Amino acid sequence: MMKIKVGVIFGGESVEHEVSVISAMQAMNKLDQDKYDIIPIYITKDREWYTGEMLKDIEVYQDLSLIKKYGKNVVLYYNKGRFVLQNKKFPKSIVTDIDIVFPIVHGTNVEDGGLQGYLQTIGVPFVGSDVYASVVGQDKVFMKDIWKASKLPVTDYVWFYDVDYKQDSEDVIKKVEKLDYPVIVKPATTGSSVGIAVCSTREELINGIDDAIQYDKKILVEEVVQHLKEVNIAVMGNYEHQKVSEIEEVISSNKFLTYADKYIGDDNGKLKGGKVPVKGTSKGMASANRKLPADLDDKVRKEVEEVAIEAFKALGSSGNSRIDFLIDEEKNKVYINEINSIPGSLAFYLWDAKDIDFSSVLDEMINIGVKDYKKRVSKTHSFDTNILQGFAAHGGVKGLKGMKGKLR
Ligand SMILES: Nc1ncnc2c1ncn2[C@@H]1O[C@H](COP(=O)(O)OP(=O)(O)O)[C@@H](O)[C@H]1O
Ligand SMILES: [Mg+2]
The missing domain is CATH 3.30.1490.20 (ATP-grasp fold, A domain)
Structure with a gap:
């Protein structure tokens, strides 16, 4: 069986650059090597993209000059029906194809729809939320406005x-x-x-x-929120199907x-x-202090699970997001605080607590990414006819008339 070529993108110009490198290392270690060819794609803080086997090793990130020297500086683009990483130094040299991109990035410029916009523009299949959900997932006002309009509980x-x-x-x-x-x-x-x-x-x-x-x-x-208890839960799926992880109480x-x-x-x-x-960091890495599962009575637990799914759907999220809650323990009132579209450590520990191991989480995320892609291409986005044809000839825009000679 042909292996699927998964391009794991991480790093980028974000204050959470380092957290992203760690999350990506954890994931690349757990991606099933029998099913996937894992291609690391590291974006430096100055926005250069690198690939190479060495990038799977956390040690190399201690010395960026090593990466610049031994890594391959590449660009991802669409070329004759394929998505390719092309060597920037040797324009004719294609380093590899990519079947699907797996963004494991955190924060501004990358998790916030910036990277997803690029991926959607070139048309490559990718894992996780699309542009729309990523944008609202980074802006605390956008997400609250949408949740409030959806009658979901926010402060x-x-x-x-x-x-x-x-x-x-x-x-x-x-x-x-x-x-x-x-x-x-x-x-x-x-x-x-x-x-x-x-x-x-x-x-x-x-x-x-x-x-x-x-x-x-x-x-x-x-x-x-007074008498505060903070709990987090992950939701996996897309707009069609969702499931929830175990709930953690954040102690740190x-x-x-x-x-x-x-x-x-x-x-x-x-x-x-x-x-x-x-x-x-707010990313909630696997190492943070937590009580897992959180100590909640059944009613509150159920409410957190249900609200989390509704919150995920309201934003049109996809993949595996973590939704953070604030609970007023005296009033027994639950509020959604925020969503992390791409949580630290991909929140694997929340799934692990439900006996779903990290490798299966990654498998599922990739499957959802493929489904999202199929859905996207099945919808009509453009028309074959070029409505600009004959536009100038019909005198469409006055200014264009003078251009006629030049346009021909
Ligand atoms: N409305 C609130 N009431 C009480 N505590 C809050 C509230 N909003 C945020 N906090 C506290 O501040 C922390 C950081 O706020 P948060 O909105 O999660 O931002 P960040 O993006 O930094 O994680 C939360 O984890 C929580 O401890
Ligand atoms: Mg937070």
Whole structure:
């Protein structure tokens, strides 16, 4: 049987570059070698694409000059019915075909639809969410707007642009103060806890906004969920079929809870503001502290599972995404916090806890990618007739008439 050539793309110009390298190494180790030819495609921080067997070895990433020297600098494109990696130094040299691309990338420029747009434009089959779902999966305002419109539970929130704030900060503050303090300020699209702050007073809010606009032009402010328990769940599938993983309780980010807790008991009994301690990364790698399975009663568990599937479908996600929840344990209320279209470590540990091993997760993701591709090509996207034919001859655009000679 012919092996399927899987191009695993990772790295890229993102603050989560290194996390992506680790996620990709973990996955390449577990892809079934009897079924797949695994072709690593590494995007450097300066956006050069490299391939080569050596890129399967984590050690080489300690010294980029090794990669530049021994790796093959390539470009992925469509050529006479095939998708190929072509050597940039030797334009006639095609390094390999690619049957399907497997993006294992995190953060801005890559997970956010940037890479998916490129893949969709050249037409290559790929694993995971398409452009639309990837874009909304990176923007905390887009995802909340869609979930809210779909009647799914999210905290109350408002958003604004940095220019709105610069032009009329009072108006923005007035809008924000329709929410109840404490609130949490977040840059909308940066994928790490940087720039996030809890604010209990107007003064803190102003500081929080001043800080957040350093990171993003778009700012989200939402109500803080009290008595917080954070749980994550993965959803695998596409718009047709979905299934859910085990649920984990995240302990490491409870640093934030303890931080808040510390201040809740002060004189006025209110949560004091401050920056959320940076957790290193929000990707939720396999090594983070967690309780797995999470300690939830059946009703809440069921709600998390059902809401996760609806949230996944509402965005049109595909592949294997992780959906993060905030639970108010006192009110027993569940809120969706965010989706990670391509979670750290591909959330394999959440599937493992359900006895689905990493290799099977990867198999399933590739199968879903193939199905998505077939679906995409089965829909009509263009017409064979060229409506521009005879356009100039019919005097379609006046300016074109003068061009006639040139066009011929
Ligand atoms: N509305 C909220 N109420 C309480 N805590 C929150 C809220 N939103 C975020 N947090 C805390 O801040 C952390 C980071 O926020 P999140 O929206 O997940 O951004 P990131 O992209 O950095 O993961 C969360 O893991 C959680 O601990
Ligand atoms: Mg998060």
